Amino acid sequence: MPARLRVLVTVVCAAVLGALLPVTAAHAESRPVQGGRLDWGIRSSFQSYVTGPVAKGSYSLTWGAATVGDSAFRFHSATGTYDAATGAFRAAFSGGVHFLGHRTSSGTYQLDLTLSRPTVSISGSTGTLHLDVVSRAKDTGAVTTSRQVPFASLSLGGIDMRGGGGAVALNNLPATLTAEGARSFAGYYTAGTALDPVSLSADVKAPAPRQDTRPSGTPAPSAGSPKPTKTSGGAIRDGAVDWGVRRTFREYVTGDIADGEWALSAGARDGGALFRFPGGEGTYEDGGLTAAFEGTVRFTGAHGLDLSLGNVRTVVEDGRGTLYADVTSPDVKERKVPLVTFTAGDLKPAGGLVQVTEAPAKLTARGAEAFGGMYRAGTEMDPVSLAVALTADARLPALPDLGSEPTPSASPRPDRTGADTSAAPVASTADDDGFPALPVSLAAGALLLAAAALVAVALRRRRARPTASAGSPAGPDQG
Template sequence: MLPSGPARTLVPVLLAALTGVALATAPPVRAADRTVAGGRLDWGVKSSFQSYVTGPIAKGRWSLTGGAATVGDSRFRFHSAAGSYDRDSGAFRAGFSGGVHFTGHRQQDGTYRLDLTVSRPTVRISGGTGTLYADLTSRAKTTGKVTTSAQVPLATLGLSGVSMRGGGSSVVLKNLPATLTSQGARAFAGYYAAGTPLDPVSLSADVKGAGPGTGDRPDAEDAEDRETGGREEKPAREGEFRDAAVDWGVRRTWREYVTGTIAQGEWKLSDGARDGGALFRFPSGRGSYDRKKATLDARFEGRIRFTGRHGLDLALSGVEVAVRKGRGTLSADVTNPDVREQGVPLVEFDVSSLRPEGGLITVTEAPATLTSRGAQAFGGVYRAGTAMDPVSLAVALDAGARLPRLPDLGSDTGASPSAGVGAGDGEGERAAPRQATAASDAFPLVPVTFTAGAVLACLAIGAGAVAVRRKRGRAGADSADSVSDSVSASASGTSGGDASEGRHADAPSSAPGTGTEPPR
C-alpha cells in the first residue's frame, strides 16, 4: 500500500473529499502519448450469482483462467492493464487479462446446463459514459447452444460525480455501479434481464507518458529486468546459473483466510519478492544444474510475511528448490513468534523434464502437495498431503534468455483486508493461477501460533463464518489509500441489496432443469 503524500498534497486530498475526484499535478505530457501500462480490475460479476453457482441448487463451481485471482470479499482480480488515457478529454480505455468460468447443474453426460465464462474485461470511458466489455462464452439455458462473443458491452458503469480529466500517473476508480445491458443479458444466457444490477467495479491503472522525466512508473518489463532478469553477466563456470525465479501462491484459501473476516490481516513482500495476484514470485535465483543427472539446486531472494488477528504471524524467506529424480522440493526459512527454522521442506512437486529450450528451463504449474514438516510450519492449518498452489520455475542458462513475465497488478499491489471470506476449494482440489476453483467451504480454521483459548474462540468464529460465508457486506469495497498523483474516483452505492447479500430466498423460477434460477 502506498503511503499518503506529504503536507503539500493536502489541497488535492481536500478537493477529493469535496468532489470525489483527486487530480494530481504532473509534468505536461501530450495526451496522445499517454498509455495505460499495468494495473488491475476487481469485480465479483454478481455475488448472488456466485452464491447460486456454488450453492445447493446448482451444486457447481467456478475456476480462474489466465492468471486471474481472488481478492477480498469474493471479488475476482483481472491483471495487466493495457490501453490509453487522454488527460485532456478524459477518454480512458483499459483491457485486462484473466477470466472466470462458472459451471453448475451437472448432467449425466458430464456437461453442465449452466456454463459461463467471462474473460478479458475492458473498461471504456468517453464523454461522461462508461461501459464494461468482456469476452463471453455461454450455454443457453433453454436450447443448450454454446455461444462465444468477443468484447460484448456487458454493463454500463455509473460515473455520477466522476471527472476523468487532468490526471497524473495513475487512474483509480472505486465502486462504480454496473448495470447489465441488453446485449450482456443475451450473452449471459438469459439468466438475468437487461437493467439488472451487477457487482460494482473497481480498478487501478498506471499511466505512462512518453519520454524521460515524466514522473511515471517505468515499464513493468524494465522493472522485472532489474529484479529478476536481463543480466548480462555470465555464469562463473559451466553448470551454474545466476538468473532464475520461482512462483508459488501458497494456497488460495490461505490467502483468502489471511485477508478475510477472521484474521483480518495482510501480507507484506520484501527483499525483492513480487505479487502476481494469484502467486508470489521469488526472484534472483542462483544455483547449479546437471543436465546428465537431471538435478537442479537453486536459492532465491524475497520474503513474505502474513500477519493478522488471533496471533497470525508467519514469514517465509530464503526459498530454495531442489530437483532429484523427477521430484522437486520447495523449502524455506520459516519464522513465527515461537519458532525460527531454516530450510523447512514445505511442498513437493513432480518435474517431468529439466531439458532447456532456448536457453531456458521451465516448470509450469506443477501440482504441489504439503509435506509433514510443511504442515507443522503452517501450525496444523492443513494436513500433510494437502494440495497446495502449484509451483512454477524458470531458470535462464544463457545470458540472452528472458524469464516469463509476471502478471502486472500496477504500482499498488498491497493485499487489502476483505469484508468476507470466499468459498474455498476442497481438500483434494488445487488452487492455481490457471485453475483456481471454488466448490466447497474448506478454509483454514486454526491460524498459526494460537493459545488454547484463542483456538476455541476462533473455531467458534469459524463455525459462524461457514454459516454466513456467502452473505457479503458492501460489495466492491477497496481499502487502498488514495495516491496523490492519480485520478481517484469513488462512486457511492452498491449493485443492489440481494446482489450484495447473496441470498437464495428470492430466486424466481426457471433455471435449467431445477425450477429455479439465480437470485436477482
C-alpha cells in the same frame, strides 16, 4: 493598412499563435496507460450461488488475479491509452476467474464459466466493459469461447473524463449486463441485469518522444543476425518462483478471525495474488531442475498464528516437481520441508528460459503438519509458477503491475445536472505534461490587446496626416 503596420501585426499575431500552440499540441496526442488495477465482483449473488448449497461449486483465480475486500476480484497490469483532450480512455487488464458448479456423476460440471482479460473503453459519456469468456451452456452443455465480448455497459454519471495528471481513477461505476454479455453468461441472467460496480485506477505516462523520420546522412551499420545462444543446460543465471500459498489461507490471515497480516523479507516480493521468491541459483540438465531461491514470507495474527516460509527450493525430476521451504512456527522449526508437489511436464528451454506456468499444486503430508493441521494432505494449494534463465539475455516474466495507489479526485468535473461524482477521474490543475495553460492564455490575451493598441495608434496617426496630392507617389506606409 500600411505595410509596416501589417508586418508589425503579423509578428505580434505569430507570437500569439506560438504561445497558444503548445496547449493545443499537448492535447493532440494520446498518452500511454501502463500499470493499474480493476476491482469487480461480477455479481455478488452469483458468487453466493456458485459456492452455496445448490451449485456446490467453487472458483479459482488465474493469470495473477487476486481477491480484494469482501467479494471483489482484482485484475492487474493495465495497458492502453488515454486522451486528456477528449477523455477517451481504453485499458486492458490481466487475470481471470474460473467458476465451477453442479458437478455431474461423470465428474464434469454443468456450470463452467471463465471470465478473463477485462478491458474498459470510454468515449464521451459512455463506457463498456469487455471480457474474454469461456462458458458452458446450462441447457445443451455446448462450450463457447468468445474474445472481448462487450459484456457490460458502464454509467459514468455525467463525469467529465477530460483532464490531465498522472493517473485515472474511477470508483463504483454502475454496470449493466448487455445482450451479448447475457448470451456469454450461459443464460443465467438476462440483458439489463445490474452487475456489481466497477472500480479502476490506471497510471498515465508522458507521451513517447517523437522519432526523427528524416533520412540520416550515414546509414547505421548492420548488426547482422544475432547468434543463437546455447541453452542445452548447466548453471542457472537467474530465476524466480511465484506462489501464493493458498488463496483462502491469505483471506483467513487478513480476515475477521485472525485479523492478521503478512510481511516479506530477504528479497521476497508481493505480486497481489502471489509472492515472488527471486535470486534463483542451481542447475538445469535434460529436463531436470534443482534450484534455490531467496526471500521469506511471515504470516501473523490472532489465535497463535505465526508461520514463516523461507529459503524456497524446487526440484523437478521426470516431469514432477516439489517445492520445499524452511518452516518456522510455534510448533515446527524445520529446514527444507516438502510443502507441495506439482506437475512440471517436459521442461525445455525456449529463448534461454525454462518455465512452469500455474502448475496445479497439492499439499504433502509434511506440508499439512507445517500448517498445523489446518489443511489435510492432498488439499489443492495455489498453483506454482517458476522461471529460470539459462542465458544472460533471457528475461524473467514481470510481476503483476498494480500501478500507484489510487487517490481521490482533486477536482472532478461532473456535468451541471447534479450527477453522482463518486466515480471521478483524477484531475490535475496542470495540463498533460505540466504546461501551465492558464498563464499562457493570459499572456496570449495581453499580446492580443497590445496588437489592437498598436493598430489603433497607427490609424490615428494616419488620419492626422495631410492628404497627399493626386500626383504624389504612395509613401512607404501607404503601399
